Amino acid sequence: MKKITHRLSFTLALMLIMVTILSACSSDTNDAASTVAADGRKSGENGFIANRDVTGRIFLEGDGAQLPDDQVNNPVAQKIKEKTGMTMNWQSSGAADGLQELTVALATGDLPDVIEAYLDHGGRPEMPVLLKAAREGMFTDLRPYLENTKVLKNYLDPDFLPRDTRENIMFRPDFDGKVYFIHMNIPAKNTTDADRIHYRGGMWIRADIAKALNVDPTSIKTQDDLFNLAMKIKAGNFKDNNGKPITVIGPRKWGGQVVSSLFKNYDFGNGTQFDVQDGKVKHVAETDYALKSIDFVQKLLKAGLLDKEAFNMDGVRAEEAYNNGSYAISPYMNIAPDSLTMFEKTKYLPMDQMYNYKGEDAIYEKAKSGSQVWAIPATTKNPEQIVQFADYLASKEGKALWNYGIEGEDYKINDKGQYIFTDKVLSILNNSPQDERNTIPYFWGSLLGKTDVNNNKDFGELIRGANSQPDRYKLYFELMNYGNPKYKYWDGYTAASYLSEVPDIEASLKPVLDSYKDVLVQAFFAKDMTEATKILDDYRAQLKAAGVEQYEQYLQQKYDKDPSSVVFYIDAFF
Amino acid sequence: MDQHAVGKTPLNERIATIVNYILLASLSIIILLPLVNILALSFNDGKDASLGGIAFWPRIFSVSNYIEVFKNPAVINGLEVTLFRTIVGTAVSVLLTAMAAFALKNRNLPGVGIASMFIVFTMLFNGGIIPFFMVLKMFHLNNTIWVYIIPTLYSAWNLILVRTFFQSIDPSMEESAKIDGAHDFQVLFRIYFPLSMPVLSVICLFNGVMHWNDWFSGAFYVTDEKLRPLQTVLQQMLTAAEAMRKNLSMNAMMSASSTVTSESMKMAMVIISIVPIASIYPFIQKYFVQGIMVGSVKG
Amino acid sequence: MQAELDSMSKKRSKAKKAASAGLWKTIVANRYLYLMLLPCLIFFAIFSYLPMAGLVMAFKEFRFNGGMFGGPWVGMRYFKLFFSYPDAAQLIANTFIVGFLKIIVYFPFPILLALMLNELRTKWFKSMTQTISYLPYFLSWVVVAAFTTKVLAPDDGIFNQFVAALGGDGSTFYMMDGHYFYLIMFLTYVWKNIGWGSIIYLASMASIDPTLYEAAEMDGASKWRKIWHITLPSIRPTIAILFILDIGSLLTTGYEQNWLLRTAGNSDFSDILDTYVLRVGMMQGQYGYGAAVGLLQGLVGLILVIVTNYLVKRFSKNESSLW
Structure with missing residues (x-):
């Protein structure tokens, strides 16, 4: 007994020190990968890169839910491993704030082989953090490796990239020719307006209510129009799918945030807070527009037309509410392909053709989309292998795999060159869409592969699945082109x-x-x-x-x- | 004493007594009302609850909120993390605290005075959260399960509490044990431990409650979702939309037959996170008073 | 004379040697005790004092690859930056207001509750009230914040339902209106802590010598006089000690509540230095700046404790103070 207590206490006394030391000496990963494939191919031969397990992290606010349950042993990943020797495992924490996560990961050096962050454009709040990290040597210069690629090589062509991506993100003058970030989702060369998906981000209205009141959503142009319409809807005593009386205007579809599309007549400096008035650069708060928009929202609140929780409601509740039709008008939603299920259940129509502060009823879109960036931390060994891997995923062969799965098994190519899903996939899509990711790891592949995009040319359809389910996607295209709006495209360095x-x-x-x-x-x-x-x-x-x-x-x-x-x-x- | 006083009690004192009872009864009610409200919501059909009007009793009784919550892997995982840190963290911390307090009780031992000052000063000033975070980084603690356990091993307040209690124990027992050849570990575990159960239960409770309720470290020091304790899962579900989306099967919730909503599930989550603590503390209640009282005596 | 001095200094050095040999002996004899203490000291060195040293971050530019002590010096830049931040004054004011509410205004409530409970003669009622009143202390702020938001929700929150039933408006969004923030913050704080806070006073009242009351009764003292002249003076040392300790705990746990109850609408009132550090430092990665603001906040806390300790010492005529 004496010995036992003695020993026990001694062990405990030293535990703190031991654990600390042990955890401080955590091992380094990234052993040099073997460069001979099982079938004897060497690096570079017939698509083989290296036998390597790559780990990545995404800082994309909860999108990790779209990753396959098993990122290595699904058929598509296995096929890709056969070809390239590589496996790719993305970690995602589903944290509330991707930017916070990114910052903490950089500060703690908690970085795997490759990272991916949101960066719609160079004015995003992620940009300063990424820039600081790049300047402090946290990332590998990817420029030398781009030369040896097939698809990513296009990035070196000045006409391929939008101006914002080229000057502000990738080929910054202050980087002295070094490239630290690859901006994704860049359209291929020679794409036309027909190859463009319009997401119709803006205000929407429940279709049945618009019809019942005999209102053409495209005719709503001014804030007064909107207010009068809202009053009419309120007087109409509409109910949601559960039989609960509706609130006229709700939050953004993804939950509470101020959305300027609600007061589009006054949206001076939309997205940047700055704009030019009478030749002078001004902040929106220095113009009348700020007060006008406040006045309008107060009017809505006083008249009980706007949900009081619209500015802080969480996304899940908001999405539920829109599924149930609990709001007649959404200040902001769009038609990302995954929202088709919602539109099938409760149909909404775009009401995005109000005048902006300039008096235009056109919709502004980015000239060429870019959405996220990936980068390779400086600590990663053999970065060229990862660049090669990304290049493979971005090739037509790679894209077909993560967009459509295995040929014969998951899709067939018809005589028009269109990719058509098999009944097996269609049954998944119709019965348990959340399991699609385990058969066709679309999101997984898109992280490194979705760039140089031209789906019409590659697969004969603008949105994957459109030819396989023409009836379903009729609604999608109807909504996308509803009201034939005019578009204006922006590109370049934003004021922010x-x-x-x-x-x-x-x-x-x-x-x-x-x-x-x-x-x-x-x-x-x-x-x-x-x-x-x-x-x-x-x-x-x-x-x-x-x-x-x-x-x-x-x-x-x-x-x-x-x-x-x-x-x-x-x-x-x- | 009270019996014979009743007849003589002045009217204003009798009124005061009645008012006193009424006030205390309403305090109890005010404390319980929000709890009952959340409880009712958690046992109500989710879709029905969204129509509003639920106060203290479910309108359409349903346990499906709880079933859905327990289907959620993040909740189960969070429960495991929380249980691990609560049990291991509390046990190790109480042991180490008792040992340190045992050494600190000997005021005449060289260095103990300085050590006490060294510890007490940390109650008055600290480096703040950011340098603390950098220290976690320096020792590679962030993103490990130990970030919950190691930085919470000691607290100055608990040390003082236990030390003061130890000092109140008659030292002659220790002396006679030592004459019989016992060394310090034996004295601590055979004499002081059994005599100090009240104070040790109190710091057990403090530590346990702290571990059970801590959402902060899980939110700021850990990014690996496998390491997230229950309270952090709850906090993120309550405040952050995206976390909720990741943790719930939206499709299951959106399906027409489902009666569960995100709000009703949150209510069930809240109740689940309260039940263990709320059912344990009344049994340890008798120790509070004794243990806490000791701490207030100047050490 | 010289010889005498010599022998004296010899004696002294001998005594020194003996003392140091004695010290070593004591240490060896008590080696287990020192072993028990060692991890504790290492712990505080690492988790309390190393961060204090890390406050140099407040004067350095943070580098992702530099850690706590890397990065070039920037002098007082972050402090200047903070004081030029237009909301700085408001943040500091809010910090003091929140502190004032939680220390000064809240302080008499648990004493009051203890006095009320102490007057109860129905045993089951007393123990039931006590058990219920302790309960909220064991709930996390996450849970309490969830309650608060739900109970005060516009329209279908139970409080608004109640107001509507009484003929009121019933659609007020309390969490979004900054003017209600301090009231909400204070009430939830009282709700959570009052029961727990009263325990110690109750215990202290239980230890008052009953003969004092009996003697007072003989003199025909009323209940009020007994409370005023016997109960309150007897628990005065407890009151003083708790007063100081409250301030200590405020520095470590005060911000959770504000962080969790903060909304865009009440941020002008709910933002305090602590929450600001979390937001700009931990979430936006401005670690140097965050450390600087944290340092200011720590100093404010230290001053609060020292001043309170001084005041308590003065008013309690030295019978109680923390050190």
Whole structure:
């Protein structure tokens, strides 16, 4: 007994030290991969790269749910392993905030072989963090490896990339020719408007209500039109699918955030907060538009037309509500292919042709889409193998695998060259769509493979599955082209992304700019317009103290020299 | 004493007594009402609950919210993580705290005075969350299960509590044991441990509750979802949409036959996270008073 | 004379030697005790003092590849930046207001509850009330925040239903309106802590010598006078100690509540230094700046504790203080 207590206590006493030391010496992974395939192919021979298990991390806010349950042993991944020798395992934490996760991962050096982050455009909040990491040598220069690729080589062609991607993300002048990020989802060369998917991001209305009130959604142009329509809907006493009375206007489909499409007549500086008024660069809070939009939202709230929780409701609840038709109008939703199920259940119509502050009823879209970036941390060995792997996934052969699965088994090619899903896949799509990812790991493959995109040319359809389920996708195309809107395309350096060029102003101004959304919400819920005006006045004083005028001057100089060098009005929904 | 006083009690004191009872009864009710409300919502059919109007009793009774919650792997995993850290963390922490307090009780031992100051000062000032986070990084603790256990092994407050209690134990027992040849570990485990059950149960409870309720480390120090404790899963479900989406099968919820909604599931989650603690603490209640009282005596 | 001095210094050095030999002996004799203490000291060195040293981060630019002590010096840049941040004054003010509410305003509530419970003569009622009132202490702030949001939800929250039933508006969104924030924060704080806080006063009242009350009764003292002249003075040391300890705990757990109850609408009131550090430091990765603000916040806390300790010492005539 004596010995036992003695020993036990001694062990416990040293536990803290032991564990700390042990965990500090955690082993290094990435052993050099063998470069001979099972069938004797060497690296570079007939598509073989190396026998290697690659680990990646995505910082994409919960999209990890779309990864296959087993990322290595599904048929498509096995087929890809046969060909290239590589397996790819993505980790995702489903955290609330991808940016926070990215920052923490960089700060703690918790980085696997390859990472992927959101970066719709160079004005995204992820950009400064990624730039800082790149400048501090956290990532590998990918430029040398791009030369030896087949698809990714296109990135070196100046005409392939949109201006924003080229100048702001990939081939930045301050990187001295080095390339740290590969921007994904770039359309292939020679794509036309027919190859473009329009997501119709903006306001939508429940189709049956529009019909019952005999309203043409495309005829809603002004805020007064919208308000009157909302009043009519309220008077109509509509119910949702559960029989509960509806609220007229709800949150964004993905939950609470301020969405400027709700007051589109006043959306000065959409997406960047800055724009030009009478030749002068201004922040939206310095114009009348800010107060007008607050006034409008207050009017909606006072009349009980807008859900009070619209600005902070969580996404799941919001999505449920839209599935149940609990709101007549959504300030913002779109037709991402996965929302087709919702539209089949409760049909909504785009009502996105209100005038913007410039008086145009056109819809703004990015000239060429880009969506995410991937990068290889400097600690990763043999980065060229990962670049080669990404290049394979982006090839037509690779794309076919993660878009359509195994030929014969999952799809067949008809005489028109169209890829048609087999009954096996169709039954999955119809009965348990959430299991599709285990047969066809679309999202998994898209992370490194979805670029140089031209689905019409490659697979004979704009959206995968459209030829296999023509009836279903009729609705999709109907919604996509509803009301034949006009489009305007933007490209280039956004007003928001210039901020990182003036670090002194950025440090003080950025937090103030970030708080604009919160300020708007406070003003929406202020007792009356007097209080709202005061809140806005305070905010203006804050902007001024934080150096907004210097930043405006900086933008003004750029703008006066070359108006195309700054993009003020973009499609981002704030 | 009270019996014969009743007749003489002035009117205003009698009224005060009645008011006192009424006030305390309403306090109990105010404390319980929100709980009962959430309980009712959690046992109500989700779709029906979304129509509003549920107060303290379910309108359409249903356990499907709970069934759906327990189908969710993140909840089960969170429960496992929480149980592990609560049991292991509490056990190790109580042992180590008792040992350190045992050493600290000897005020005359060289260095003990300085050690006490060293510990007490940490109650007054700390480096803040960011340097602390960097220390976790330095020792590669973040993203491991040990990040829950190691940084919470000791707390200055618990140390003082136990030390003060130890000091109140008659030292003559220790002396006579030592004359019989016992060394310090034996004295601690054979004499002090059995005598200190009240205070040890209290710090067990403190530690256990802290481990069970901690959502913060799981939210900020850990990114691996396999390491997320129940409270963090709950917190993210309550506040962050995307986490909820990942953790729930949206399709199952959206299907027409399902009566479960995200809101009703959250209510069930809340109840699940309360039940273990709420059912254990009344049994340890008698120790609180004794243990806490000791801590308030100046050490 | 010289010889005397010599022998004295010899004696002294001998005594020193003996003392140091004695010290070594003591240490060896108590080696197990030191062994028990060692992990504890290592723990505080790593998890409390190393972060304090890490506060140099507040004066350095953080580098992703540099860790806590890497990165070039930037002097007072982050402090200047913080004080030029337009919301800085508000953040500091909010921190003090929240502290004031939780320490000063909240403080008498548990004492009051203890006095009320102490007057109860029905045993089952007393123990039931006590058990119920302790319960919220064991719930996490996550759960309490969930309750609060649900109960105060516009329209279908139970509180708004109640207001509507009384003929009120019933659609107020309390969580979004900053003017309600302090009230909500304070009430939830009382709700959660009052029962637990009263335990110690109750225990302290239980240990009051009953003969004091009996003597007072002989003199015909009323209930009020007994409370005022016997109960309260007897628990004064407890009150003083708890007062200081409350402040200590405020620094470590005060922000959870604000973090979880924060919404865009009430952020002007709910943002305190702690939550600000979490947001800009932990979430946006401005570690140097975050550490600087954290340092300010730590200093504010330290000052609060020292001042309170001083005041308590003065008013309690030295009979109780933390050190």
